[in-house]
Amino acid sequence: MTPVQTDGSRRPDVSGSLDSAENASPVDAVESVTRSLGVALGAAAASFLIADLSGRALVRLTHVPLRAASGSSPPAADDERRVDAESATVLPFDGGPMEQAMRGQDVVVRPVAASTLWAVLAPVTERGEAIGLLELVLPFEPGAATVAEIARTAHLLAFVIIANRRHTDLFEWGRRTRPFTLAAEIQQRLLPGAYTCEAGAFTLAAWLEPAAQVAGDVFDYSVERDVLHLSVADAMGHGIASAMTASICAASLRGTRRQGASLLEQAAATNAVLVEHGARAADDGFVTALVGRIALATGRLELVNAGHLLPFLARAGDVAPIELAPDLPFGLFAGTVYHSTGCTLEPGDRLVIVTDGMIEHGAAGYDLQAGIDRTRALHPREMVRILSDDVLEATGQTLGDDATMLVLDWHGHHVHERSSVSGAYPGRSSEPIS
Numbered sequence: 001m002t003p004v005q006t007d008g009s010r011r012p013d014v015s016g017s018l019d020s021a022e023n024a025s026p027v028d029a030v031e032s033v034t035r036s037l038g039v040a041l042g043a044a045a046a047s048f049l050i051a052d053l054s055g056r057a058l059v060r061l062t063h064v065p066l067r068a069a070s071g072s073s074p075p076a077a078d079d080e081r082r083v084d085a086e087s088a089t090v091l092p093f094d095g096g097p098m099e100q101a102m103r104g105q106d107v108v109v110r111p112v113a114a115s116t117l118w119a120v121l122a123p124v125t126e127r128g129e130a131i132g133l134l135e136l137v138l139p140f141e142p143g144a145a146t147v148a149e150i151a152r153t154a155h156l157l158a159f160v161i162i163a164n165r166r167h168t169d170l171f172e173w174g175r176r177t178r179p180f181t182l183a184a185e186i187q188q189r190l191l192p193g194a195y196t197c198e199a200g201a202f203t204l205a206a207w208l209e210p211a212a213q214v215a216g217d218v219f220d221y222s223v224e225r226d227v228l229h230l231s232v233a234d235a236m237g238h239g240i241a242s243a244m245t246a247s248i249c250a251a252s253l254r255g256t257r258r259q260g261a262s263l264l265e266q267a268a269a270t271n272a273v274l275v276e277h278g279a280r281a282a283d284d285g286f287v288t289a290l291v292g293r294i295a296l297a298t299g300r301l302e303l304v305n306a307g308h309l310l311p312f313l314a315r316a317g318d319v320a321p322i323e324l325a326p327d328l329p330f331g332l333f334a335g336t337v338y339h340s341t342g343c344t345l346e347p348g349d350r351l352v353i354v355t356d357g358m359i360e361h362g363a364a365g366y367d368l369q370a371g372i373d374r375t376r377a378l379h380p381r382e383m384v385r386i387l388s389d390d391v392l393e394a395t396g397q398t399l400g401d402d403a404t405m406l407v408l409d410w411h412g413h414h415v416h417e418r419s420s421v422s423g424a425y426p427g428r429s430s431e432p433i434s
Contacts, residue, residue: 017153021160026167029160031063034134037153041146043136044117048124048157049091050132051102053175055207055385057092058102058133061174081177088174097121102130103382105424107151109142118142122154124161125423128198128205128381131158155422162193183214186243190218190250196381198425199223200413201296204230205380206406209357209388209399216242216287217355217402218250222257226296229257232406233289233330234308234355245285248277249330253291263293267304267330267338274331286331290324290353299345299410304338306330309359312372313343314350319369322351347412350376354405361400363391379429380407 017033024032030048038046049058063085080089093099101108101121108121120136134154142150165171180188187210196205206219216235221228231253235246252270261269270289278285290311292303303311303322307329310321324341345351352372359368371390375383384405391403420426 017156018160021164026164027170029164030061030157033153033157033160037134037150038136041136041138041142041150043138045135045137047135048132049098049135050161050171050175051130052090052177054177055388057090057177058098059174059177060087060089060091061170062087062089083173086170086173088177090177098133101133103429105130105426105429107147107154109147111141112137120147120150122150123422123424124154124158126155126158126162127194127196127420128203128379128424129158129194129196130381130424131161151422158423181214181239183238183240183243184210186240186247187214187216187218190220190243190247192220192222197221197223198420199228199296201299201411202228202294203380203409203411203425204228204407205384206232207384207388207404209391209403211238211357211399211402213238214243215357215402216246217357217404218246219404219406220250220254221406222254228294228296228408230293230353230406230408231289231291232308232353232355232404233287233291234402234404235287236285236329241285245274245277245287245331248274249287249289253289263291263302263304263340264338267291267306267327268336271306271328271330271332271336271338272334275334278331286329288329294345294408294410299347299412300342301345301351302340302342304340306338309354309356312352312354312369314352314372314376315346315348317373319372345410345412347410349410350380351408351410352405353407355402357399357401357403358387358391358405361395363394363399363403366391366394380409383407 017036020032021029034046097108118138122134124132219232221230235242256266256269288308289306290308305324327338
């Protein structure tokens, strides 16, 4: 859209926004930033929409205080949830401007129907992790300078949310549109704080679609100066017992990794602690897993296969499993010796690691390799959600097992810095929906 108005004087005070966020309560920090931006631009409305945990909707978070006169707040709408004075309204993706802004990671500017107002939708993103949208309604069509400043403030808002969600449940409550079981709560705490990470050498995204009875899937990653660690694990069974087994596995892998242990040392230690747990708790639970590391300077991938499904490699139009020598799952026998298998990634490669919920039980008829090939052009953040939708459709929306994916695009050029705009790498975003 070509701007018809130059409004370079309408510049929000980013420093003032940061100060107001820090001075506000954690539950008010986001509203303080959107309010100060709205005042600076003379906006008719300003709000934040957080990405729903399902990845298929946005949720508008608002504060609905009690009316002073009546002593009661207005009734909640059909698509609205209320807890005390907090309101969350779900806006499912429908291919419209909000979904386009999230998928394309670009600011969307459009006229508001039957009015002289303009709506601006700016992605709130950090390192490719799509946190939500900043929505402004302006009494003028914004010029390029104002759009750039709005995008910059939306990027700032991402850091405000990341910092303040450590101190409140508000954002977590807002993005949960379905209740969690105890097992699901345990499982959620095992996952990394961000499901997407963009860096100069790679783009990574992961997703977990839980079964009705949580089945113990977990994924993890960590970026060091010259190494990327990653893992996907699947604990046997369902419910709390499975979630606890997965918790021990994830904690062991993280703890040994943080101590500087090698890949094989991480595997051996995790097997030992799960064997000990099984003996002490009279529990024969075990975990299949792929645990790996990538040397960022060379693209050398090293993987330990603890009885897990083979990963897939998409390279130059071909999708095929990477042949790995299988070792026993973690937790079966003390003293199990683990081995690693290596290969070198090439720029343009896509690595896909899944759990058996993607191909077994009700999803047995789903052609995963064809799905990987069909979504090859999508950003990994979009791919994992599309394939999750495919599996849900194949199972009639009822998963018999957790379905988990970790997808990594290898770009090479580790010495080069990532080229980002407001938290996203434009060259790697998916095309906007037509």
